[in-house]
Amino acid sequence: MTAVPDIAAVDLSDDASFRDGFPHGFFTWLRRNDPVHWHEPTAVTPDGEGFWVVSRYDDIMEVLRTPEIFSSNTGGARQGGGTTLKDERAAGKILNYSDDPHHRVLRGLVNKGFTTQAVGALEAELRRRANLLIDAFPVGQAFDFVSHFSRELPLQAICIVLGVPQEDRLRLCELIDQGLEADSPNVLAKEYFVQIMDYARGIIADKRHNPRDDILSKIVHARLDEEDGRALTDEELINFFVLLFPAGAETTRSAIGGGLRALIEHPEQLAMLRDDPGLVKSAGEEFVRWMTPSIYKRRTVTEDTTLAGTALQRGDKVSVWEMSANRDEAVFEDPFRFDITRRPNRHIGFGFGAHVCLGAGLARLEIKIAIEELLRRIAHFELAGPARWVPNNRLLGLRDLQLTVTMKEQAS
Numbered sequence: 585m586t587a588v589p590d591i592a593a594v595d596l597s598d599d600a601s602f603r604d605g606f607p608h609g610f611f612t613w614l615r616r617n618d619p620v621h622w623h624e625p626t627a628v629t630p631d632g633e634g635f636w637v638v639s640r641y642d643d644i645m646e647v648l649r650t651p652e653i654f655s656s657n658t659g660g661a662r663q664g665g666g667t668t669l670k671d672e673r674a675a676g677k678i679l680n681y682s683d684d685p686h687h688r689v690l691r692g693l694v695n696k697g698f699t700t701q702a703v704g705a706l707e708a709e710l711r712r713r714a715n716l717l718i719d720a721f722p723v724g725q726a727f728d729f730v731s732h733f734s735r736e737l738p739l740q741a742i743c744i745v746l747g748v749p750q751e752d753r754l755r756l757c758e759l760i761d762q763g764l765e766a767d768s769p770n771v772l773a774k775e776y777f778v779q780i781m782d783y784a785r786g787i788i789a790d791k792r793h794n795p796r797d798d799i800l801s802k803i804v805h806a807r808l809d810e811e812d813g814r815a816l817t818d819e820e821l822i823n824f825f826v827l828l829f830p831a832g833a834e835t836t837r838s839a840i841g842g843g844l845r846a847l848i849e850h851p852e853q854l855a856m857l858r859d860d861p862g863l864v865k866s867a868g869e870e871f872v873r874w875m876t877p878s879i880y881k882r883r884t885v886t887e888d889t890t891l892a893g894t895a896l897q898r899g900d901k902v903s904v905w906e907m908s909a910n911r912d913e914a915v916f917e918d919p920f921r922f923d924i925t926r927r928p929n930r931h932i933g934f935g936f937g938a939h940v941c942l943g944a945g946l947a948r949l950e951i952k953i954a955i956e957e958l959l960r961r962i963a964h965f966e967l968a969g970p971a972r973w974v975p976n977n978r979l980l981g982l983r984d985l986q987l988t989v990t991m992k993e994q995a996s
């Protein structure tokens with residue numbers, strides 16, 4: 585049991601602790617003083633249990649690269665499991681809540697939709713859509729960049745990939761957003777969740793009868809060859825949809841919105857990027873490191889072990905905080921400096937190991953297009969208010985970002 589003597593302990597299971605963004609001060613302290621920290625159960629701790637908090641880059645990598653001991657499914661006598669602090673009964677049934685070999689089979693079903701080639705084929709269409717969004721910016725007045733752009737581009741992209749009608753995107757996005765806002769550590773916002781599942785059921789039935797050239801149609805008609813050759817059940821298909829749609833919609837928006845905000849706050853970096861378009865790729869990586877939109881993951885210990893000298897027991901919950909890894913002074917020089925030229929940039933914003941983000945290529949493409957088209961069309965950005973965050977400990981959600989812009993044609 586570890587105490588936190590000289591800094592106010594933050595309840596990491598409480599979404600309210602993330603209302604003003606990520607509690608960096610606490611994590612900097614943990615990295616220095618208590619890298620494998622025991623988080624006592626609190627009034628809101630999921631399942632009434634304590635959990636381990638791993639904050640250093642190297643220790644987090646050890647957890648992520650050892651899935652046989654740190655399981656994404658479950659461990660010990662536990663029925664549920666998964667990758668969030670709260671045990672989920674769906675553990676073992678969803679891609680990200682499964683271990684190999686089942687995980688590999690599930691991943692194989694969707695991999696094809698996210699290859700470099702498949703993602704590259706979307707570039708022209710996403711660029712066209714990015715420009716339509718920029719055309720609609722209310723020039724000369726403050727507007728919310730999140731709803732006008734950084735939420736829209738990833739949302740439109742995931743609709744194309746999954747074959748979801750574009751006209752349904754805002755309704756689905758509202759449900760996800762409301763779910764995130766209403767999420768609490770112990771109760772997943774069920775009413776919103778149920779509505780997304782209902783939608784999934786309908787679209788899966790449609791893809792069963794009218795398959796098209798999209799990933800969802802392919803999954804609906806796929807067979808789990810390596811196991812028993814059966815098709816996926818409705819429950820498994822719904823799980824896929826409920827994972828893929830929010831994964832595509834939630835995270836990239838924060839990377840684009842928060843990355844642009846950081847550029848505006850660091851005008852010398854913005855100027856450098858305008859002067860040297862060759863920096864777009866490394867700028868995109870820094871956006872993801874800086875924001876780390878997916879903040880932590882949880883694993884379950886499958887056998888008694890030690891991590892950085894601390895004894896862990898079978899069945900323990902272990903949380904790894906990618907945001908903390910991405911600010912680890914031992915790995916990143918001056919980690920709290922936003923630096924679009926950072927090289928190397930070994931961030932783990934997209935995770936690491938067997939579960940490394942399936943959509944990283946798509947997210948990187950969206951971020952690249954966003955940077956290129958915004959800088960090509962806009963002469964000047966001005967922040968018109970502070971950023972507001974969604975109070976949630978799993979996702980660093982940018983709720984809105986008020987901006988004013990001057991278009992290039994206007995400026996000239």
Ligand code: HEM
Binds near residue numbers: 691939940
């Ligand atoms: C900047 C944007 C994104 C970030 C920061 C991000 C982050 C992550 C992270 C950290 C993981 C690892 C989960 C784990 O270790 O348990 C992950 C997995 C995953 N991501 Fe992303 N993601 C992003 C965009 C996307 C997009 C656009 C998609 C497209 C659908 C996507 C789909 C997935 C899926 C399906 C997994 C589970 C993979 C598996 O369990 O094998 N992500 N993501």
